[in-house]
Amino acid sequence: MAQGMDKASLGELHMLVEHVGPLHAGDHVFRVGDPFEAIAAVRAGTVKTYIIDANGREHVLGFHFPGEVIGLDGIDGDTYPCNAVALDTVMLCRFSFPKISVLAGKLPGLQQHLFRLLSRSIGRAALLAGDWTADERMAAFLIGLSRRLEARGFSPDRFQLTMARTDIANYLRLAPETVSRVLKRFQRDGMIAVDRRELELLDRVQLETLAGPVLRS
Amino acid sequence: MAQGMDKASLGELHMLVEHVGPLHAGDHVFRVGDPFEAIAAVRAGTVKTYIIDANGREHVLGFHFPGEVIGLDGIDGDTYPCNAVALDTVMLCRFSFPKISVLAGKLPGLQQHLFRLLSRSIGRAALLAGDWTADERMAAFLIGLSRRLEARGFSPDRFQLTMARTDIANYLRLAPETVSRVLKRFQRDGMIAVDRRELELLDRVQLETLAGPVLRS
DNA sequence: CGACAAGTTGAACTCTGTCAATCCGGGTGG
DNA sequence: CCACCCGGATTGACAGAGTTCAACTTGTCG
Structure with missing residues (x-):
């Protein structure tokens, strides 16, 4: 999350980071419908994101390793559109989205970073498509x-x-x-x-x- | 592109909009590797986005109708990752991305809008996935x-x-x-x-x- | 009118899903 | 410590949806 950011940005970021964990296998990070408040970076362990369709069948959307960000697809809406569950022992950092969004307005570097993070996710679906x-x-x-x-x-x-x-x-x-x-x-x-x-x-x-x-x- | 934006934003946007067209069937809007400078909104006609894989096979990524935005997936990188070609007679608006990005820093509404636009695209792949x-x-x-x-x-x-x-x-x-x-x-x-x-x-x-x-x- | 590209139709084949049986490892309880 | 169990994983037989290949049709444009 922090690569390419200058020291000042990091300082400001510190204030809105919340360390979470450890979560254990089966614990949920968030669920469909939970109010969208934050994105999260995985620090340790593996997180699986998935949804349950109308027929009750599970669809795995992805696996997320240390250094990767989850919750980005919640930005468009006020609730998370998928579930996120720990597959093993997981540590993570939550970034309040309203706060990071305001901060992004002041720090072009951070804004750029978020744009890129979002943009990159768009191309990810190749394997499935x-x-x-x-x-x-x-x-x-x-x-x-x-x-x-x-x-x-x-x-x-x-x-x-x-x-x-x-x-x-x-x-x-x-x-x-x-x-x-x-x-x-x-x-x-x-x-x-x-x-x-x-x-x-x-x-x-x-x-x-x-x-x-x-x-x- | 403009829905949900106030009048002032619209005024500023005006300065960085470039009207392009008409393009005819077969004309390219941009190609893989072209320097990424702008996103574009389709005003009339249909645009197809696609790539050519390592084996020379074409893969159609999507069709884009009036009111829809193309080029978003170029934000992560300095070149477009796909080709965009007109399927019939096409008119479009180009938005210089560096400029719109700077502007987004000053207009929270626009920033929010871009975030949502990007975020929404992430979920689009369902039909293929x-x-x-x-x-x-x-x-x-x-x-x-x-x-x-x-x-x-x-x-x-x-x-x-x-x-x-x-x-x-x-x-x-x-x-x-x-x-x-x-x-x-x-x-x-x-x-x-x-x-x-x-x-x-x-x-x-x-x-x-x-x-x-x-x-x- | 003729030629070419796009689209359609038919028949055989192949990959993958489904179903059912079996295997295996880890945890439990005696 | 060992037999038992249970859920996940593996294996095999089979069927079906969709691809492939080839021939044929249709529409379009010179």
Whole structure:
């Protein structure tokens, strides 16, 4: 959140930051319909955002790692349009939106930053939008995770799948069975090693080739 | 673009608006890699946004009608991330982004408006994101067009499909053949009357029922 | 009138979802 | 400490929606 901001901005930001946590697996950060007051940056752990449609089916919207911001889609409206739940032990920072919005008027740097943050989110849906095959989706998902974790200082080649298989399936719009089969095939072909939630990327080149069209779209 | 803004804001806006057009079918508004300088509001006609992926395949991102804004996804970066092409005769207004951004710092109303505009775009991908059937996608597409056109003062029941079948197919992530078959079936079932690019919605209720889960997601 | 692009139609195939059975690991209680 | 259970995960068989490929039709424009 703070990268690219000058010291003065950071000083002012301090006053409107509220540290929250720890939350535990299953705890909600916010729910659909809660009054929108703040956006939040994940400091530790994984947050899943999702909605329940009219038929009672869950739709996973995304997974959010340390350094990433949740709640942006609430800006257009006075309540949150989705639920956010902790998948493991989560720490976060809440930024009061009314306050940060006023401050943005005074600090062009912050305004710019918020604009960019919002704009970036618009392009995010590529993975879900295309008519990609199950293999392409899964490869893109893994590479995406890897890159985001690496950008946050974690190992890009070895990490935990903090979310359940059913969550991955739901997010990628695949059946859980398909997720199983694809992961198994990826392992058979030497591209990954997976054991329960533990994942290792063995052939990043081939994965990126598969994921290529999805990520560069 | 202007709704909800006071008179003073409008006066200041005037100075940074540039009227562009007419563009003709096939003319580009901007292309991938063009320096990002401005967002634009469509005043007349239809604009298609799309990208070409690494394999040279086109992906249609959206269709934009009078009153709608294009170029928002360029804010994060110094070049446009997609192409925008006129599908028929198009008129538009360009808003210099650096200028509007500075102005937004002085006018909280405008800033708020931009935030909302951006935020709203984030949720737009629903039609493409879900694993909907071809029928649901097409129904949602038609109802979506109808509603947007109605909001802009056009007839909601009778309108032109200004885009080619292949564009619709590409946008909905279906094969062109599937688009043909679905439209034909919709017509056989009395839900629409379609002749070339001319479309009439005959049974809005049934279409909305079909589209329901997609639109309410 | 003829040629080309866009659209439509038909038939075969393929990927993925569905359903059902089975496996596995972690937690529980005896 | 070990047998038992339960939910998530895996595996297999099958069916169906949609793609693909190819042929054909229609409309448009020179």
